[in-house]
Amino acid sequence: MNKDMAALPTQPDTALCDIRYTAGISIIVPTYREAENIPHLLRRINRVRKDTGLTLEVLFMDDASDDGSIEAVATSGFDWARIIVRDGGRGLSPSVIEGFAAARYPVLVCMDCDLSHPPEAIPKFVLALHTGQQFVIGSRYVPGGSTDDDWGFFRWLNSFIATVLARPLTTVRDPMSGFFALRKSDFDTARGLNPIGYKIALELIVKCGFENVGEVPIHFSDRCFGDSKLTLAEQLRYIQHLRRLYMFQFAGMMYLAQFLVVGASGVVVNLSILSLLFWAGLPEWLCFAGGIGVSLMTNFLLNRRFTFSYARHEPILRQFLGFASAALLGLVVNYAVALSLRMSVFEEGAFALQLSALTGVAAGMGFNFLGARYLVFRKRFIRK
Structure with missing residues (x-):
């Protein structure tokens, strides 16, 4: 059973700046019609790159959006950003898995493109991995974590129920998070990955058998541009995904x-x-x-x-x-x-x-x- 490490302590900026993963970090961003958000995300990641000196790449895994996403990456001016247009069926989890496989660097980070995940937290993820954690999650539900005020009761209730249903699989407080980091060497040892829907972090925690899972507090923001991809069909796929994981674990x-x-x-x-x-x-x-x-x-x-x-x-x-x-x-x-x-x-x-x-x-x-x-x-x- 995975052990929740609770919130990792916030490190001073000087400690974060001292971190150097010269081998590099690959940031995987699954996208579908996120052309408006791509330039904003890349600019924020670039500020993190300059402030910390981290070597990184950003790999957009696009589900054939045909909305200008390719052009948004090509004209960004950042040679460390690239985009791969997937030929197979759409899906967030398969996109992430393919992105991890195509990553160049030994540290993997997954995040959304809708600006709900703060890239400024990535150095803390790297620090947590550097100090012994196997898997690090950006968490809304540990001390210091938060969400926008206009989430609403039903959105909160949906997240709460989804988390409770996953509780027998892990004691992590925010297993629904799509913002996380792990080592590529650990990912390469995973067998039988069969994710559906959008909860790839839970799949990796269970299938990789991670025992030390850290949670870094983040502020989860509402998207600025585009439409949410969380539909009723995705929620039903989550139930199907849970059944598969229960079958695997028990x-x-x-x-x-x-x-x-x-x-x-x-x-x-x-x-x-x-x-x-x-x-x-x-x-x-x-x-x-x-x-x-x-x-x-x-x-x-x-x-x-x-x-x-x-x-x-x-x-x-x-x-x-x-x-x-x-x-x-x-x-x-x-x-x-x-x-x-x-x-x-x-x-x-x-x-x-x-x-x-x-x-x-x-x-x-x-x-x-x-x-x-x-x-x-x-x-x-x-x-x-």
């Missing part, structure tokens, strides 16, 4: 939790089909069989699509036969455990029969999960 628990949720939905399907067939006047034995059969199929399809989604491209018929066999064996385990406990452990008592039955259900469910997880949808045999 794989066993998440597989089991989803399996149980699907199993609960199967109970609803079973009872619904049984009732419909009974109301249609069919024999009871056929009603029971119909409910079991339909719920078995829905459970299989839901587990294949969501619980064990990595296996959904494998042959479906073979998987279904394996799933049905595991379910049948699970029923046998259920019955055998319940009967055995009734005869040996729960021989007497007001709810002896019910306790035996519940224990049998738990054993059968556990057997079904293990069979599905390690036999039917076995991950190590899935083609990459």
Whole structure:
């Protein structure tokens, strides 16, 4: 679990000016229709470069804006700034990953182009890395951090909920921040990066296994030019991203939790089909069989699509036969455990029969999960 270092102490200007990363810093800025902001950002970064003597480059990763962004960089007069126009689909996180891979220097900084992130904080990021931090975040929520006054309640609530949902993954106070720094050597060790949406910092903290995460207080400003890219679709992608990270961090628990949720939905399907067939006047034995059969199929399809989604491209018929066999064996385990406990452990008592039955259900469910997880949808045999 990542440890929050809280706010890093503010260093005097003389200490910041003494920092020299002669090997250089690469500042990655994902952009989409930010031509108006580019000149302002570059001028502020240039002042930081002159004041501190830091060697740096700025790499704009542009999602084919076609709004004059290329010209804004070309006419800026700063030979340490360049722009790469991406050919693939748009996306902030993929842009950052590609930018990190293309960076020339061993220290990586990511920031937005909308002037919400203060480039004046970058020397403090470098200082924190220089003093042993693995990952440094520009934080709004540590002492000294702040946001503009006109944020509004709903914007604050959205940020608060997103942060709470990420809490099991990290104790960092502002994991939603898009302003952060790390070493390129640490980034190069990351495996299985699969970010979606706009929360790339959280992806890196989890996937790189960072233990020492520092937070530098910043003032988060509202954008001056252009439109916000935070849409409802992006927020929904964040939920999807969280699910992926939970699966990465707590794989066993998440597989089991989803399996149980699907199993609960199967109970609803079973009872619904049984009732419909009974109301249609069919024999009871056929009603029971119909409910079991339909719920078995829905459970299989839901587990294949969501619980064990990595296996959904494998042959479906073979998987279904394996799933049905595991379910049948699970029923046998259920019955055998319940009967055995009734005869040996729960021989007497007001709810002896019910306790035996519940224990049998738990054993059968556990057997079904293990069979599905390690036999039917076995991950190590899935083609990459």
